[in-house]
Amino acid sequence: MNGASREALAAARESFDALTDNTAVDATKLADELAAVTALLDREVSLRRVLTDPAQPGEAKAELAARVLGGQVGGETLDLVSGLVRSRWSRSRDLVDGLEELASAADLVAAERAGTLDSVEDELFRFGRIVSSSSELRGALTDRRASVTAKTGLVRELLGGRADQVTERLVIRLVTHPRGRSLEAGLDELSKLAAARRDRTVAVVTSAVPLSDRQKQRLGEALGKLYGRNVHLNLDVDPEVVGGIAVRIGDEVINGTIADRLDEATRRMAG
Secondary structure, eight states, X not given: OOHHHHHHHHHHHHHHHHHHTSTTSOHHHHHHHHHHHHHHHXXXXXXXXXXXXXXXXHHHHHHHHHHHHTTTSOHHHHHHHHHHHHSOOSSHHHHHHHHHHHHXXXXXXXXXXXXXXXXXXXXXXXXXXXXXXXXXXXHXXXXXXXXXXXXXXXXXXXXXXXXXXXXXXXXXXXXXXXXXXXXXXXXXXXXXXXHHTTTOEEEEEEESSOOOHHHHHHHHXXXXXXXXXXXXXXXXXXXXXXXXXXXXXXXXXXXOOHHHHHHHHHHHHHO
């Protein structure tokens, strides 16, 4: 997001955090209602454009949202949505993206309260790796001809009883309403959002063999010092790296694998 949308989303996050700091707020219900509003505005383009029209007063847009949503969502959800539509957005789609993020964040708040946020984060990462390695599974979950019921049933068959309920809810929402994203990209966004709940940076670590607990601790500490914040490690094993490790944080890659050094040596000899 750029400019006005970035500022609007930052304000929405602050309002969301202030709301969900109150444990009396039902985070799961909030997630469901925000997801429903996201689906509505994603589908109703004309309504979305009116609610993000910079020529319209913020209060008028908030009143319209209240008329459309009144009686269908709770007061907390309506307050959040009203705040969002009062803000200025660079693109109408950015409003929907912001709502979707808050819906996912509400589910993660529920996991945080239950003490399962770390598990959810790890499960999202592992599921993403499974999807990436299975074209058949990816095809089934992204098939546009498949019904919402069929996709929901498939996710429940895969994750039911094996993963946290919040993980299952997030994945179902993603595969049934991808909104133009690839499944891998959506899972990556959710993993990063989960990490942000604990103010951490996610590092994807690829090694030839599983790292020991001591190695993981030392690597986490080293990366924490390098980036000045807690770094959560998502671990992946790939025998093709031959040895060493490769670390990816966002768009930055720290490559210390034997295969990488061999490639570098080969390039120098060829040069």
